[in-house]
Each structure stands twice: as C-alpha cells, then as structure tokens.
Amino acid sequence: MLKEALIGTLCGAVALTIGILIGHFGIQKNSAPSWVNDVAKDVDEALIKQFLSEVETLQLQENLRELTKVPHMATSPGDEETVKYVLKRWQDPETGLDEAWRQEYKVYLSFPDPKNPNKVTVVHSSDSVLFTVREREVNYTADQNDPQVVQPFAAYSPAGEAKGKLVFANQGKPSDFEHLNKTIDLRGTIAITRYGGEGRGQKAINAAAYGVVGLLVYTDPLDMNDGLMSDINETYPHSWYLPPTGVERGAYSRDFGDLLTPYLAAKEDTYRIPTEDITGIPPIPTQPIGFEDASTLICALAGEPAPKDWQGGFKCVYNLGGPGFKAASPFNDSEVKLDIHNNGAIVNSANVMGVIRGSVEPDRYVIYGNHRDSWVHGAIDPSSGTAVMLEITRVLGRMVKQGKWRPRRSIIFGSWGAEEFGLIGSAEYTEEYFTKLSERTVGYINVDISVFANATLRASAMPSMQSVIFKAAQQVDAPGLASTSVYDNWIRYTNRTSPTHGLIPRLGYLNGAGSDYAAFVHFLGITSIDMSYTYDRSKTNARIYPAYHTAYDTFDYASRFIDPGFVAHQAVGRTAGNILIRLADSLLLPFNCKDYAESLEAYLDTAVTLYQKDLEAKDISMEPLIQAVANFRKAAEQLDKVIQSSDLANETPLKVRKINDQLMLMDRAFLNPLAFPHEYGFRHVIWASSSSGKPTFPGIADAFAQANSSHLDSDWGKVHYHVSVVAQAIEGAADMLNEVI
Numbered sequence: 001m002l003k004e005a006l007i008g009t010l011c012g013a014v015a016l017t018i019g020i021l022i023g024h025f026g027i028q029k030n031s032a033p034s035w036v037n038d039v040a041k042d043v044d045e046a047l048i049k050q051f052l053s054e055v056e057t058l059q060l061q062e063n064l065r066e067l068t069k070v071p072h073m074a075t076s077p078g079d080e081e082t083v084k085y086v087l088k089r090w091q092d093p094e095t096g097l098d099e100a101w102r103q104e105y106k107v108y109l110s111f112p113d114p115k116n117p118n119k120v121t122v123v124h125s126s127d128s129v130l131f132t133v134r135e136r137e138v139n140y141t142a143d144q145n146d147p148q149v150v151q152p153f154a155a156y157s158p159a160g161e162a163k164g165k166l167v168f169a170n171q172g173k174p175s176d177f178e179h180l181n182k183t184i185d186l187r188g189t190i191a192i193t194r195y196g197g198e199g200r201g202q203k204a205i206n207a208a209a210y211g212v213v214g215l216l217v218y219t220d221p222l223d224m225n226d227g228l229m230s231d232i233n234e235t236y237p238h239s240w241y242l243p244p245t246g247v248e249r250g251a252y253s254r255d256f257g258d259l260l261t262p263y264l265a266a267k268e269d270t271y272r273i274p275t276e277d278i279t280g281i282p283p284i285p286t287q288p289i290g291f292e293d294a295s296t297l298i299c300a301l302a303g304e305p306a307p308k309d310w311q312g313g314f315k316c317v318y319n320l321g322g323p324g325f326k327a328a329s330p331f332n333d334s335e336v337k338l339d340i341h342n343n344g345a346i347v348n349s350a351n352v353m354g355v356i357r358g359s360v361e362p363d364r365y366v367i368y369g370n371h372r373d374s375w376v377h378g379a380i381d382p383s384s385g386t387a388v389m390l391e392i393t394r395v396l397g398r399m400v401k402q403g404k405w406r407p408r409r410s411i412i413f414g415s416w417g418a419e420e421f422g423l424i425g426s427a428e429y430t431e432e433y434f435t436k437l438s439e440r441t442v443g444y445i446n447v448d449i450s451v452f453a454n455a456t457l458r459a460s461a462m463p464s465m466q467s468v469i470f471k472a473a474q475q476v477d478a479p480g481l482a483s484t485s486v487y488d489n490w491i492r493y494t495n496r497t498s499p500t501h502g503l504i505p506r507l508g509y510l511n512g513a514g515s516d517y518a519a520f521v522h523f524l525g526i527t528s529i530d531m532s533y534t535y536d537r538s539k540t541n542a543r544i545y546p547a548y549h550t551a552y553d554t555f556d557y558a559s560r561f562i563d564p565g566f567v568a569h570q571a572v573g574r575t576a577g578n579i580l581i582r583l584a585d586s587l588l589l590p591f592n593c594k595d596y597a598e599s600l601e602a603y604l605d606t607a608v609t610l611y612q613k614d615l616e617a618k619d620i621s622m623e624p625l626i627q628a629v630a631n632f633r634k635a636a637e638q639l640d641k642v643i644q645s646s647d648l649a650n651e652t653p654l655k656v657r658k659i660n661d662q663l664m665l666m667d668r669a670f671l672n673p674l675a676f677p678h679e680y681g682f683r684h685v686i687w688a689s690s691s692s693g694k695p696t697f698p699g700i701a702d703a704f705a706q707a708n709s710s711h712l713d714s715d716w717g718k719v720h721y722h723v724s725v726v727a728q729a730i731e732g733a734a735d736m737l738n739e740v741i
Contacts, residue, residue: 038360040649043585047405048578052476054395055573057566061559063387064379064566068555071148074109074373074418075347078148082372082386083350086415089390090354095397097413100354105266105428107258107349108275109421110251112153113341120216120287122297123163124334131331133293136551138245140237143554149376152247153342154217155421156201156259156278157286162214163337164190165323168298170310171196172203172217177210180320183304187211189323190336192297194220194312196543201252204282214338215286218294219248222313224546229291229313235546240453240561242546244292249375249549251420254280255680256513257427260346262680265432266424275344280680285340297336300329349373351425352415354393356400356407358584361657364409364664365437366583367526368392368445368576369426369516371419376551379558382419384450385532388573389413392580407584409442416516419448420549426516427681430523437524442664443583444520444528447576451558452545453535454479454568456493457486457575460508461529462521462667462687463599465579468590469507469529472578479533479567486571493536500598509599511698512689513681522688523681525668527591531576533568587656588648591663593636593737597629600730603686604629606696611704611719620720628730635737662737669733675699675725685729697726 066085072078083102090100112118120133137152139145167184170176172193180186191212193203204215221229225241228234235241253259258266259278295314302322311318325331352372358364370385377383393413399405416425430437443465452458459469473487481489490505498504510521510528520526535542545562547553563569582590604626612622639662648656671683676699682688690698692705699722707715 039653040587041360041408042587042649043582044405047399048475048581051395051399051577051581052574055391055570055577057570059391059394060387060566060569060573063390064383064558064569065555067383067386068377068379068558071146071150071376072372072374072378073148073150073376074421074424075349076148079373079417083352083417086352086372086386086390090352090393090397090413092397094401095394096401097354097393097397098357098400100352103351103353103429104348105258105351105417105425106268106270106346107266107418107421107424107428108260108272108344108346109349109418110155110157110342110344112151113343114151116341117151118153118287118341119337119339120289120293121337121339122331122334123337130334131296133289134245137247137290138231138243140231140243140552141554141556143377143556144551149551150249152249152288154200154282154286154288155249155251155342156253156281156344157204157340157342158282158284159340159342160285161337161339162190162285163335164188164213165321166190166192166297166301166325166336167212167303167321167323168301168306168310168318169193169207169212170306171198172206172215173198174206174209176310177206177212179307181210184320184323186323188213189321190214190216190338192216192218192294194218194223195248196223199254200250201254201281204252204284204286205254205280208283212284214284214336215282216294216297216336216338217286217288218291219246220294220312220314221291222541224542224544225313226541227313229295236552236557236561240546240557242291242550243552245290246547246550246552247288247290249288251422252282252286253422256423256518257431257681258424259422261431263431265428267432285338287338287340300325300331302326349417349425351417351429354413356396356411358408358410359406360408362410363440364660365412365441366407366409366443366445366580367412367414367441367520368447368580369414369416370447371416371425371516373418373420374553375420375549377554379553379555380451380545380562381449381548381553384558384563384569385447386415388447388450388569388576389415391573392577395577407581408586409584411580411584419516423513423516423518427519427523430519434524437526438668441520441524441526442589442660444517444526445576445580445583446515446517446520446528446530447532447572448515448530449532449545450572451533451563451568454533454563455536456534457490457505457531457571458494458508458534459529459531460510461531462510462527463507463596464527464591464593464663464666465529466507466595467592468579468582469531470504471590472575472582473505475578476571476574479571486575498598500594510687519681522684525671525684527664527667529579531572533563533572588643589660589663591666592640593663593666594633594640596666597633597636600629600632600686603696606694607700610694610696611700614704614708615719615723618716618719620716620723622723624727625723625730628727628734632730632734632737635734639737658740666733666736669736670729672725672729675722685726697722699725
C-alpha cells in the first residue's frame with residue numbers, strides 16, 4: 001500500500017513537472033517578442049486626433065511674432081538670430097526633438113553695397129539729373145525703419161554702369177523682345193519690364209541677346225493690386241495691396257543650389273568654378289523698382305502704343321519707346337542710367353536640422369522642410385511656414401518627451417538657409433547626402449509660405465500622394481466654416497473630374513523649382529508635396545500676395561490682412577502634420593500608384609492629341625510610349641490587388657518592407673541624368689520644368705516645339721530621343737511595381 005502511494009506520488013510529481021515544463025516552454029514558444037507587436041503596428045487614429053487638438057493658434061501667432069522681430073536676409077545678423085531661435089526650440093528639454101544641430105555651408109551670395117547704394121536716374125544729354133528713382137521704400141511702420149532692411153536689389157546682377165534710351169519690353173520674354181526688335185534697334189537701350197511671364201534672371205538674359213545694356217523690373221498694379229495704386233486709402237497700410245514704392249527683391253538666377261559648386265556640397269574645401277563661368281544670371285546691370293517710379297518712366301515714353309495685352313494699370317497708354325521719351329515730356333533728350341554696386345561673396349550659411357528617431361524603421365526617413373531666410377522681415381515668406389513647422393515640432397516633440405509616442409520611421413526636420421538666393425540650403429543638403437537620401441527617404445513635405453491668404457488649401461504633389469493628402473484634409477476643419485472640412489472647402493474653389501474618383505479637389509504638379517521641394521523631386525526623385533492656404537483667385541488678379549519680397553511683409557501685414565486669428569496657419573499645421581504622421585507611422589506607405597497611372601494617362605492623351613500625327617509623318621512612333629503607360633497601369637493595379645488581398649499586420653515584416661520599397665523607389669525610376677543636360681538638377685522626366693506650357697511630358701513637349709519651329713532633322717531626332725526616354729522610364733517604373741524577379 002505504501003509502495004503504491006509512493007509510486008502514485010512520484011508519478012504525480014513527474015506529471016506535474018512535465019506539465020510545468022510543457023506549459024513553460026509552450027508559452028515561451030508561442031509568445032512573440034515585444035518588437036513583433038511594434039513591427040505590425042499601424043498608424044494610430046487616436047494619436048492623430050490628439051495632435052489635431054493640440055495645434056494652437058496662439059502658439060502660431062507668437063512663433064510668427066518672434067520670427068519677424070528683425071529682418072533676416074540670409075547670413076545677416078538677423079538670420080543668425082533665427083538660427084539660434086530654431087535651435088533653442090528644437091533642443092528644448094520638454095518639447096524639443098531627439099537631436100538638433102546647425103549644418104554649415106560656404107555659399108556664393110550677392111549683396112548691394114550699403115555704403116554705395118544702387119541708383120537709377122534719368123539724365124539729360126548735359127549729364128544733369130532730371131529724376132532719381134527711390135532707393136528705399138516709404139516707411140509706414142517702425143518695421144521699415146530697421147537698419148537691417150536691405151535696399152531693393154537684383155541678387156546676382158553684375159555691378160556696373162549702363163546708360164541708354166528707355167524702351168518698354170512687357171514681361172521680358174523672348175517673344176516680347178522679338179516684337180520690339182521689329183521696329184526698334186534695341187542695341188544700347190535700357191529696357192523696363194514687369195514681373196511675371198518669365199523668370200527674373202531670364203528677363204535680363206533675353207534682353208542682352210538683343211543688345212540691351214541695362215534692365216529695370218517693376219510690379220505692375222494690374223498684375224498685383226487689381227489696378228489699385230493709392231496709399232492714401234487703397235494699399236497697405238489700409239489693405240493687403242502693395243504700396244506704390246514697394247519693390248520685389250529676388251534672386252536673378254536660373255539654377256538652384258550654390259552657383260559655384262554645382263552637384264557638389266559647398267563645403268570649405270570643395271572645388272569651385274570661376275565666377276565668370278556661372279551661367280543663368282544677368283549679363284547686364286539689373287535693378288527692381290517700385291510702380292510709382294515705373295509709372296513716371298513708362299507714361300513718358302514715346303513711340304508706338306504697346307500691344308493691347310501689354311497694357312497695364314497706369315493711367316496712361318503704355319508706349320514702346322522711341323526709343324526714349326516723348327519730346328513733350330520733362331525727360332526729352334534724356335537717357336536712363338543704372339549705377340549698380342552689387343558684389344558677390346562666399347559666406348557661411350546654416351541649415352538647422354532636427355530629428356525624431358524612428359522606433360521600427362529608423363533607416364527610413366520622412367523629411368519636413370521650410371526655409372528660414374527672408375528678404376526683409378518675411379512674415380509670410382517664409383516665416384508663416386516656419387511658424388507652422390515649429391508648432392508641429394512642439395506638439396510632436398512633447399509627445400516624444402512624455403513617452404506617449406515615437407514614430408515608426410525617423411522624421412527629419414530641415415530649416416533651410418539661403419533659399420531666397422536659389423534654394424541653396426536644401427540643394428546643398430541633397431548634394432551632400434545624395435546616396436543616403438536616395439536610398440532611405442520615403443517622402444518630403446515642403447511648407448514654405450504656409451498662408452498666402454485664408455480662403456482655401458492649395459497643394460501640389462506627386463500623384464501617388466493624392467489619397468493621403470485628401471484623407472488628412474477631410475479630418476481638419478476649414479477655418480471660419482462650421483461643419484466644413486478643409487477638403488470640402490477646397491473642392492469648392494478648385495476641382496476636377498477624375499475617371500476613377502469623380503469630382504475631387506485639383507491637386508497640382510511639382511513642375512519647376514519654385515521652392516525647396518525642387519532638389520528632392522527633380523534631383524533625387526523623392527515623393528513630395530508642397531502645400532499652403534491661399535486666396536480666392538476669382539476675386540483678385542494678384543499673381544501672389546502683394547507684399548511679396550518687400551519691406552511690407554511684416555507681422556502687422558500678416559496678422560491684419562492675411563490671416564487674422566491665425567486660423568489658416570492652424571489649418572495648414574493640422575493638415576501637414578496629419579500627413580507627416582501618416583507617412584511616418586503607417587504600416588504600409590499611403591501611396592496610391594493607380595492615381596499616378598491616371599496622371600500619366602492624362603499626359604499621354606495630351607501628347608497623342610498634340611503630336612502623334614506630326615510624329616507619324618516623321619516616322620516617329622508613339623506606340624512604345626502608349627504601351628509603357630498601359631503597362632504602368634497594369635502593374636499599379638496588380639500591386640494594389642496584392643495589397644488589398646494581404647493581411648500585412650499578420651504577415652512577415654519582409655513582405656511589408658518589400659512593398660514599401662516598391663512604393664518608395666517607384667519615382668526614382670523616372671530619373672534620367674542625361675535627359676536634360678543643359679538643365680541643372682532636373683532629372684525627373686515626368687515633372688521637369690517646361691517652356692512649352694503644355695500639360696504633358698516636358699522633354700517631348702519642348703523638343704517638339706523646337707523641331708516644329710526649326711524644321712531641322714536633328715531637332716526631330718531629339719523629339720524621338722525624348723519619346724524613348726519617357727517610354728523607357730515609365731517601363732522602368734512599372735517594373736518597380738511588379739513582383740521581384
């Protein structure tokens with residue numbers, strides 16, 4: 001009996017031990033490590049709602065007030081103050097980022113001589129001065145009295161003296177000078193042109209080709225002020241319109257990035273080309289002036305009346321010039337003289353960089369950028385964007401510091417320096433980290449001018465970002481409109497009918513190089529967005545907000561006339577931050593390649609309509625291009641089916657990573673470094689800038705326009721070349737979306 005009891009006890013103990021061991025190792029075997037849950041985690045909608053609730057108008061207002069205390073032109077003492085301010089914010093122990101630092105480059109900039117100001121005068125044949133253009137804008141507030149307010153100037157205009165009879169050349173386009181040259185010998189003349197229609201520096205290049213020796217540029221009140229001109233009761237400080245003496249400053253250069261170190265980061269010991277080898281800048285003395293002085297000059301011109309579409313907002317007929325002035329004018333027998341004393345210098349310029357490190361994929365970057373430098377106080381351009389960026393980093397930084405959140409992917413913030421001189425800070429950053437950014441960056445968000453006005457959202461992006469932009473805009477309230485989202489308000493102002501989605505807001509494309517997205521899109525092929533709030537274009541002809549690049553772009557101007565209450569700033573911050581979180585946290589990158597296919601199909605339809613008949617006559621087939629677009633559509637739909645049929649949260653992380661890499665790298669397939677050999681930094685064959693004005697593939701459009709004009713076989717060969725370039729790039733992008741072989 002005892003024996004049986006002992007045996008029973010022993011067996012029970014053994015069984016219990018085995019059970020414990022089985023239970024222990026069974027639990028160990030079936031319990032996933034903590035990182036498994038992190039890997040499978042998707043974007044947290046509750047966190048996005050919390051973020052939206054914490055973006056505050058008062059914080060945005062105070063950000064802007066601080067940023068606009070002093071003028072902060074690139075590398076000026078005021079610019080250094082903003083560097084320190086942004087660094088202080090990003091290094092704050094309670095609301096800062098994981099790390100923040102300044103990154104220096106030595107860049108070539110152009111400045112006027114404060115001791116020897118640029119002058120524009122009307123001089124009689126006896127050399128007596130009959131009229132002098134204002135050197136500075138009229139002071140309406142204390143802001144314009146700041147000693148750091150730089151005299152209006154054309155950056156990168158050469159120093160020198162130019163004197164000649166005046167002619168009016170409209171917008172300074174090649175066609176404008178061609179028209180003038182039919183009846184006027186332009187050699188030795190001074191031309192006056194209005195802003196718009198052509199790049200600033202290109203106006204001077206076009207003028208010099210016809211023998212013009214000096215150039216004046218002004219803002220016409222018809223183009224900016226809806227014709228209003230009086231500062232007694234019509235313009236600032238009474239409204240948002242540009243005062244008569246306001247002058248738009250700007251970089252008169254064609255290429256982006258440091259002009260002495262193309263394709264190289266501008267470090268201390270970097271090779272630099274000789275300054276005389278710089279291209280794309282004015283070859284003749286150039287100076288911007290206010291429309292008050294421009295009206296005095298233009299209304300005194302002799303000669304035939306300018307064409308109807310050249311006429312502007314002055315209370316006179318715009319004549320072409322005799323060349324020179326009317327015999328009955330006070331300026332009879334006189335010339336216009338430019339004395340320009342600009343000088344170039346290699347100076348230190350800083351980006352301020354900050355990072356929130358990713359928890360799961362720290363080697364995948366979402367980059368958010370905005371430039372910091374301005375021409376004067378820069379309340380709207382760029383400080384409205386910097387104010388928004390600092391508010392986004394405050395909210396997200398506090399979440400990180402409190403341990404409430406850490407993004408899946410790393411977020412890099414860039415406060416770019418010297419943008420106003422040609423997108424320099426962002427371009428140098430992409431040149432220095434070309435390989436790393438190309439391999440690791442999933443997207444770039446650019447918010448330069450966050451608020452042009454407070455009517456509606458405006459966004460331009462790669463088409464694959466359309467869905468995430470719309471999603472974010474649907475979750476943000478439109479400022480001042482009860483129960484209306486930013487999305488619903490946007491669709492009222494500008495929309496299109498999509499074959500797939502029906503009526504949707506119109507998303508623009510990132511053609512050209514208007515802001516810091518340029519290097520990311522055109523040089524690196526990174527999926528990007530540029531966004532802002534803007535004005536109702538049905539109510540004004542203003543080509544941009546009227547105080548743009550003038551001494552009147554101040555906190556007072558922004559807070560009274562652009563965005564009272566800072567509610568549009570808040571809407572942009574909420575929308576941009578929502579997109580940022582989704583790019584950084586979504587398990588699967590929120591890119592829709594079928595939307596990209598729709599854009600390619602629209603481009604193709606335009607190309608076929610405009611060019612196919614003529615190309616067939618030259619024995620150039622568009623069939624490879626047609627087939628490539630069809631293949632892209634097929635690949636996009638197939639990838640979408642894979643995504644929709646997969647339970648990615650419960651599948652191997654490698655499958656998610658593979659699909660994300662396909663989505664991330666798809667735009668890189670559109671890069672061709674040889675497609676535009678004469679266009680610095682432009683490698684993206686879909687979104688490169690174009691002079692044709694046609695909504696289609698830029699290389700084909702420009703090559704066709706040239707060939708159709710010259711009728712040369714060699715130019716038709718270039719059209720064929722660009723058809724091949726685009727077709728093969730689209731095939732490559734389609735292959736990127738296909739299953740890995």
